[in-house]
Amino acid sequence: MxxxxxxxxxxxxxxxxxxxxxxxxxxxxxxxxxxxxxxxxxxxxxxxxxxxxxxxxxxxxxxLLQNDKIMELISLFSELSVADQERVLEMIRLMKGTAGASQE
CATH class of the missing domain: 1.10.260.40 (lambda repressor-like DNA-binding domains)
Structure with a gap:
């Protein structure tokens, strides 16, 4: 290093x-x-x-930083207001929680 x-x-x-x-x-x-x-x-x-x-x-x-989709997400996310960032995080948490149920 x-x-x-x-x-x-x-x-x-x-x-x-x-x-x-x-x-x-x-x-x-x-x-x-x-x-x-x-x-x-x-x-x-x-x-x-x-x-x-x-x-x-x-x-x-x-x-992770080599992944184009993750870099795009970071870029878009950083442009959001703090309130919108919280909403996006909550949506992702909800999607993650229901992702397993929809695949069964």
């Missing part, structure tokens, strides 16, 4: 306002980052703390 951002470990430590030695210890498994350090790293890397902890694979999101 650092390579994707073009960062060396020293640059990452500097941007995250962490000691370089601490970052080396994190990467070496000698020390676990504090919650504060984890948030700082996630912000610099434009990632989530869940991803950094191995709980979520960023490729899931990247794959």
């Amino acid at each position: 650092m390579a994707d951002k073009g960062l060396s470990s020293a640059e990452l430590a500097d941007r995250a306002d962490l000691a370089r030695s601490a970052l080396t210890q994190f990467f070496g498994g000698e020390r676990k980052p504090s919650a504060d350090a984890l948030v700082k790293l996630a912000n610099v890397l434009d990632s989530s703390t869940d991803y950094l902890l191995g709980r979520r694979d960023s490729t899931d999101v990247a794959a």
Whole structure:
């Protein structure tokens, strides 16, 4: 992920306002980052703390963003008012709840 951002470990430590030695210890498994350090790293890397902890694979999101229909939905949805976004979400929830019943 650092390579994707073009960062060396020293640059990452500097941007995250962490000691370089601490970052080396994190990467070496000698020390676990504090919650504060984890948030700082996630912000610099434009990632989530869940991803950094191995709980979520960023490729899931990247794959979704490659789907033209999903991108169109995101674009159209973002142009709606907050009230209309809520209505759309409710319709989708209703459709999802009845989708299984209509296929039986």
